[in-house]
Amino acid sequence: MNANRLVHPGFWFGKTDREDALKLARMGVGGFCLYGGTRAEVADLTQALRAASPHKRILISADYEDGLGRWLPDAELLPSNMALGAAGDEKLAYEKGLITARQAKSLGVDWVFAPVVDLADNPDNPIVNTRSFGSDPQLVTRLAGAFMDGLSKGGALNSLKHFPGHGNTATDSHLELPVLLSTKQHLMNHELLPFRQLTCKADCVMIGHLLVPALDEQYPASVSPAIMRNLLQEEMAFPGCICTDALCMKALGDEKQAALMAFWVGAHILLVPEKPFELLDFLNAQPLPPERVTRAVQMQNLLCARADEVPPPTQAAAFGPSDFSARTARKALTLFGEKLVLQPGDSVHYLSVGNDESLSEQPFLETLKSHGIQVKEFHTEAENLVVLCWRRYQACKGKIGLDEQETARITAALQHSRKHCVISLANPWTISRLPAKTKLFTYSPSPVFQQAAAEVLLGRLTPQGSLPVSL
Numbered sequence: 001m002n003a004n005r006l007v008h009p010g011f012w013f014g015k016t017d018r019e020d021a022l023k024l025a026r027m028g029v030g031g032f033c034l035y036g037g038t039r040a041e042v043a044d045l046t047q048a049l050r051a052a053s054p055h056k057r058i059l060i061s062a063d064y065e066d067g068l069g070r071w072l073p074d075a076e077l078l079p080s081n082m083a084l085g086a087a088g089d090e091k092l093a094y095e096k097g098l099i100t101a102r103q104a105k106s107l108g109v110d111w112v113f114a115p116v117v118d119l120a121d122n123p124d125n126p127i128v129n130t131r132s133f134g135s136d137p138q139l140v141t142r143l144a145g146a147f148m149d150g151l152s153k154g155g156a157l158n159s160l161k162h163f164p165g166h167g168n169t170a171t172d173s174h175l176e177l178p179v180l181l182s183t184k185q186h187l188m189n190h191e192l193l194p195f196r197q198l199t200c201k202a203d204c205v206m207i208g209h210l211l212v213p214a215l216d217e218q219y220p221a222s223v224s225p226a227i228m229r230n231l232l233q234e235e236m237a238f239p240g241c242i243c244t245d246a247l248c249m250k251a252l253g254d255e256k257q258a259a260l261m262a263f264w265v266g267a268h269i270l271l272v273p274e275k276p277f278e279l280l281d282f283l284n285a286q287p288l289p290p291e292r293v294t295r296a297v298q299m300q301n302l303l304c305a306r307a308d309e310v311p312p313p314t315q316a317a318a319f320g321p322s323d324f325s326a327r328t329a330r331k332a333l334t335l336f337g338e339k340l341v342l343q344p345g346d347s348v349h350y351l352s353v354g355n356d357e358s359l360s361e362q363p364f365l366e367t368l369k370s371h372g373i374q375v376k377e378f379h380t381e382a383e384n385l386v387v388l389c390w391r392r393y394q395a396c397k398g399k400i401g402l403d404e405q406e407t408a409r410i411t412a413a414l415q416h417s418r419k420h421c422v423i424s425l426a427n428p429w430t431i432s433r434l435p436a437k438t439k440l441f442t443y444s445p446s447p448v449f450q451q452a453a454a455e456v457l458l459g460r461l462t463p464q465g466s467l468p469v470s471l
Contacts, residue, residue, distance in 0.1 A: 003283040005030040005297055006263060008061070010248065010272035011045065013037035018045070024276055025052035030300050031059035031111070033246075033272050038074050039107055039315065046108025057304035059157070061111035065131055067096070068103050069446070075103065075319070076446070079328040081116060081143070082428070083443035085134035085468030087331035090146040093133075095324055097150020104156050106318035110307040111157040113206060115144040117194035119167035120469045123429040126400040128167050129393045130426055130443050134468025135167075137193040144194060148201045155310025157303055160198055162208030162245060163232060164221060165191025169210060177211055177220060177251040184214040196236060203303060204241040205232060207267065209251035220252060223261040233266055241299040243269035247279075256282045263288070268296040329452035334441040334465035340421040341459040342384065344372030348457075349382035351413050353406050354391035354430065361388055363447035367454035378413055385417035386457070387436075390445060392426030402430050410434055423453050432471040441467065 007029050011021050013036035021032065032049055034042060046060050062071065067078030078100065084093050097115075104112055117140055120132035133140040144160075151158045164187060169178035182191060199205065207222040216226040222244045232238050244262050247270060252258040256279055259270045263283075273279040312318075342348060348368065352361055365375050378385060387410055393400055402410075414420055414436055422436040425445040440456060440463070442449040455461035 002028065003286075003288055003293055004028040004280055005055070005300065006268070006283065006293065007270050007273065007276060007280060008033055008059070008243075009276040010035060010246065013041055021045075021049060022052045025049045025058070026054065027280065028054050029058070029276070029280075030055075030269065031061060033061045033063075033113070034109065035062070036071050039072060039319070042072065042107040042109065043315070050108070057308070059111050059300060059303055059307065060109050061113055062104065062109050063114070064100050064104055064109070064112045065114045065116060067100050068107075076325065077444070079325055079332065079446070079449070080130040080426075080444045081133045082120065082130040082468060083328060083332040083449070083465075084143050085132070085139055086334050086441070086443055086465035087328055088139065088143075088466065088468075089331055090142060092324075092328050092331065093143040093146035094150040097147040098154045099150075099322065099324060101151045101154025101156035102313050102318040105154060105310070105312035106315045108312070110155070111159070111203075111303070112151055113159045113161060114151070115147045115158065115160065116162070117141070117144045117160055117198065118162055118165055119191060122168045122170060123432070124170040124401070125167060126170070127393050129400055131393060132167060135470060136468065137190055139468060141194040141197045145198055145201060148198065152201075153310075155307070155312065157203040157307055158201070159204040159206045159243065160195055160202045161206035162210070163195055163205050164208070164212060164215065164227060165195070166208045166210055167191065177209065180210055180212045182212075182214060187212070187214060199236060199238045199240075202238070202240060203306065204243055204269075205238060206243050206245055206271075207262070209245050209249055222252065222267070223258055223265060225265040228266040241268050241303060242266055244271050246272035248272050248274035255279065259283070260286060263292070263296075268299040325446060325448040326452070329442070329449045330461060330464065332443060332465040333449070333452055333456060333461070333463040334467055335456065335463040336439040336441075337437050340384065340419055340438050340457055342368070342373050342457050345374075346384060347374040347376060348384040348386055349376050349378035349417070350386045350388060351378040351410070352388045352390065353410055354389050354402055356391065356394065359390060359445050361450065364388065364450035364454050367451045368457070371458050373458070381416040382420075383418050385413060385420040387413065387420065387422040389422065389424050389430045390426060391430050392445065400427050407434070421457060425450070425453075428467065428469060429471060441465070
């Protein structure tokens with residue numbers, strides 16, 4: 001039996017050859033996972049891939065964890081999960097899921113690989129961080145469940161990830177294999193709790209590339225019979241679709257052998273191999289049991305049927321104006337210490353640190369200027385100083401905190417200012433040890449959250465959020 005439908009290749013706009021993708025579609029792969037592109041490019045590609053496929057239906061997915069704006073330049077970056085955790089509001093989590101689903105569906109993407117239910121309980125974790133709702137498993141469960149309800153209402157499929165919990169590690173699995181050292185009892189009551197309570201709503205569970213010695217000393221979760229089969233399918237009685245995390249990540253070594261073992265121990269979808277054509281040739285040369293392949297195809301057929309239950313909206317309807325992010329920011333922003341309030345005519349100096357992605361601080365600065373504040377870059381000393389800390393999770397970076405030089409630069413600047421405020425625009429731990437009198441946490445660098453931070457300094461907004469992690 002042809003095994004091509006087991007494989008869901010990735011497509012990176014600006015990198016992947018479109019003709020290769022169309023060839024893979026004609027060969028009968030089960031779907032594609034998309035990265036990047038504009039709204040027009042995504043809509044055009046999804047239509048072309050479906051037209052090229054011999055299957056009645058294929059699944060097209062994307063990692064739209066914070067809305068489409070995390071990948072698409074012409075879509076809004078929605079509030080991070082950690083911002084929702086700080087707001088603690090299920091209605092907002094539901095709304096994020098609904099907006100994400102409607103926008104994705106309008107472009108032909110019917111599967112959102114979210115929510116992340118990993119716990120944010122390790123400050124050194126370079127890849128989870130603000131993707132998590134927080135460190136409390138009950139909070140994560142409550143908000144992730146509401147987000148899933150929103151996705152479902154909007155007609156998009158979901159995926160719980162990264163089983164059995166990627167939070168308490170300090171390694172990026174895009175680079176090497178993380179190790180989770182929790183005891184089994186701790187896993188059951190902590191990392192696994194959101195999975196245990198939410199599998200009833202899950203269209204799929206994504207298995208993480210991580211070694212969990214308390215469950216399996218030899219094999220990483222994504223190729224572990226003890227974790228995938230014994231724990232997830234039997235002990236937790238999950239009857240649904242299981243997919244691997246992206247096979248092109250470096251945690252597992254040889255992707256062909258990893259894909260084969262993942263299939264043998266229970267995976268129905270082999271996601272984003274680095275060399276899809278080679279993997280297809282390899283799998284079709286293996287004596288795969290026809291009943292197992294048939295079962296995997298049946299799982300995908302069920303997802304395809306579920307994805308067609310809600311018709312997609314038009315782009316105009318899905319991407320219409322919304323005050324969702326502004327409402328979330330008002331409930332999420334969290335203030336520690338004395339409040340720095342600026343008056344019209346005041347001058348403020350600013351210092352930006354950790355802006356690896358060269359994100360613009362103009363939304364923050366222009367909001368201050370529009371209310372009569374004189375804004376200048378910091379050089380040696382200041383009456384009023386604002387420090388903007390930008391660093392957030394990025395795949396394949398391997399770090400997420402400030403380095404010693406950056407910390408020293410901020411510390412020196414604080415010593416040469418009379419009044420100051422340090423603002424974390426993403427990773428809250430970046431500013432936890434800084435000797436600052438005033439700390440403001442936004443959990444997101446999006447323009448709306450920058451504007452809200454400026455409004456706090458102007459005395460126009462009172463932060464209402466609570467830190468969803470321990471600093």
